[in-house]
Amino acid sequence: MKKLLLSVLIPVFLLAGNILEEIDKNLNPVSFEAYKKLINIEPDGSKKEFLMWMIKKNKDKIANLFLKPKSDFGRALLRLGDNMWLYIPGIAKPLRIASAQSVTGGVFNNSDIMRVDYAVEYNVEKQVGDTLYLKAKNEDVAYEKIIMKIDLKRKLPLRLDCYAGGILIKTIEYGKITDFGNGIVRPAVMQTTSPLQKGYKSIMIWAKIKPKKLKDEYFTLEFMPHLNEIRK
C-alpha cells in the first residue's frame, strides 16, 4: 500500500516541480537583456518612475542598471543566488543589501526587482488544479510561502499571494501577455499590492526582452560600475 502511495505521489511531486521550471523557462530565456519601467503609485495618485536595464544569465545571476530618474543614473544592483549588492556612484564599494529591502521604495522589494527563477528559491509542495503551493527552500528567501495561480495552458503565472510569518504580505499579478519576438511570449506587466501598505501599488513594465550572450564576468562586483559600457 505504501509503495503504491509513493508511486502515485512521487510522479505528482516531480510533475509539479517540472511545472515550476517550465514557468521559469517561459518567463525568461536562459541568457537575456531587457528594459523595465517601475512605477510606484501612492494613495494620493502621485507616482515615481524608474527606468532600468537588466541582464540575466542562467537561473540566479542578475545585474540591473538604473537609467532614470537622472538622480539614480548609474546605480547598479547585482544578485548572485542569495547574495545581493547595490552600487551607488560616489560610494566606494558595492553595499550588501537584503532581499526584503527595497532600493526603489514602493511595494516591490529587492527580490521582486532582481527575481531569480522561482525553482531556485521554492519547492512545489502541492498542486491543486491551476494553483501551485510553493514553499521557500531556505530562510533567506523573501517569502516563506507563495500560492501561485497559473495559466495551465501557457504555463505562465497569473497571480501570486506571498506569505511571510504566516500572513499575506503581498499580492503580485501578471498581465498583458505579449510576444517579444524570438519565441518569447510572456506577461509584460507585473502589478503588486500589499495589505500592509494600503493604497500603495507598484507596477513593472517589461520591454525589449532579447536573448543575449552574456559573459560571467558581467556579474561581478568589480564590473558593477561599468555595466553601462556593455549596454551600448
Added chain:
Amino acid sequence: MGNVKWKILGLIFPVFIFAGDLDNIDISLDLDDVNKPYSYKGYFKPEFYYIDDKEKFPRVKGELNFEGDYKKNKWYFKGNWSGYYTHDKYDTSKYGVINELYVKYGDVNKNISVGKELLKWGKGYAYNAVSFFTRPKNPLHPEDLKQGYEVVHFKTIDTSNSTVKNYSLDLIYMPSSNTFNSDLQKSQNWGAKLYMLYNDIDIDFMFEKSNFYPDKYGADFSFNVLTELESHGEYALDEDGKNSYLLGCKYASEYDFTFTAEWYKDWNENKFIYAKVSQKDFYIDYLKAYITGIRNYTQNVNSLLLGLSYDFKNNFVLTAEYLTSTKQKQTKISLSYYF
C-alpha cells in the same frame, strides 16, 4: 467649471489607469534617449550655510557637476567635471575641477585605461586604510569624493566554478611630476590589487611601491554574517612599521533602517569611532532621515550630523543638515537638481 472638470478627471484618471484590468496598461516605453552610444548626467546644487563659529555668518556655496561617456567598439571615454562657487564675508571663490577624464581600451576580461580616474579601493564607508591611490574621504560626506589621480590602469576580471567564484587584478602606475598629480611629491608610484569572491567573502590584497613614499601593503574583506548584517575590515602596513586599520559592520532591516558602525585608525595615529543610522521613508514617503556621529578619541574631537533629505520625484532633492562639533556648529540647506 473647467477647472472642476479637470480636477475630477485628475482624480479619476489614475484610478482608471491603474485600478482596472492590467491589460489596459500602456506598455510602450520611450527608449530613444537612452539607446545612444553616449550618456550624460549632471546636477546643480546650491547650498546655503549658517556658520556658528567664533563668529556667526552665512555662506553660499554652489556646485555644478557634469558627467558624460561615449563608447565606440572597444574604446570608451569618460569625463566628470565640477565647478564650485563659494561666497561668505571673508572670501569669494570660483573654480573648476576635472574629477575624471580617461580613455579605456579593451573588454570586460582585459582593459587598459589612461587618464584621470577615481579608484575605489577598500570596504569602509567613512574611511579607507587601503585606498593607496585615492584622496582621503570626508567621513561625514564620503560621496563628495569625486576627484581621481592621473594613472595608467590595467584591469582583468575572470570567473571560475571553484570556491573562488570570481577574481580580478588591477595594476596601477601613478607618476607625480609638475605635469601629472602635481599636488603629490615628485615620485614614481605603482601598485596592484587582487580581488576574489571566496565562499561568499569579498577579499582584496593590495600593495603600493614608491620611490618617495613608504611602500604599503594591505588587505580587506567583507561578508554577510546574517542576511541583514554585513561585516567588513581593512588593514594596511607601511615599510616604516606604521599601520592603519578599520573594522565595521552594517545592519540593514527590511524596513530600510540602516545602522553602520566603524572603528578605525588613520595613518596619523588618530583613532575614531563612527556610527550612522538612517531611515528611508521616515514618516512620509521619500523622506530620509539620518544621524552620523564621529568621535576622534585620540584628540577628543566629536562631530554629530543630523540630516533630512526629501526626494520630490521630479529630479529635485531637498536636504537640510545640522552639524555640531567640538570645533563648529553649522546649518545647511541645499536643493539639488539632477539633469
